[in-house]
Amino acid sequence: MAKIRITKQFTFETAHALYGYDGKCKNVHGHSYKLDVTVIGEPITDMDNVKCGMVIDFGDLKRIVKTEVVDIMDHAILLNKNTPHLKLAEHLKSSGHDVVLVDYQPTSENMIADFAKKISRKLDKNIMLHSLKLRETGTAFAEWYASDNA
Template structure:
């Protein structure tokens, strides 16, 4: 099996409500998401993707349409963080994404894996699957979610 990885970046705000440090405050990050796919190269001389696992443009388009564009320049908030949810609701047209988990790097990468996994799996009959997502919260801090 071979792997390919595509990196996308987006900006988003969040807070960790019960955290002991400054992360309990509203703040934002320049996130980077690395999408690693595993499979065999497409063996169809008639296909424009011949010799590829998946065209990088298509990897990017799926991630942007289903995750990155939704989270980019949004505030990612836990559904239990009613104080901030109510505050953000007062801002007309505010881009808020309500999540069922506290928006830690670990939870965000797990949510992202759940969203993206079915989009890449077995698309071309070349055993393609999402192998790993890596979400950088800072250049030196990240969380991984790997296929079990």
């Protein structure tokens, strides 16, 4: 059977600050992110399976990515847990804002690697994460490929 790639795009709004950075991105600012998630697998051939002909139901992929990434990141502030902005983060959290503290510099490169780990571990064993593309702006993006990380 042929291997087929399936892609679904997601959007979310997230603010972040780059701890120790020497430019404007050291300040808290936001982006309208677009995340393309591509998985690869063989379509189901069992005619008794309601998902016959699908590699993965787009709804199932949506549920995984929303749970692991979008619902956590959307309209949240993403900060390195070692940031000097911790007092601000604590104040925002206590005021009801979503703050996500991570153990990495919240660049697109590190975010996409984190997303790859989270999404991969939720996929069925017969489906592999093939690639991710995270657009931070209309002209800047990071890409992750399983083949580069094997």
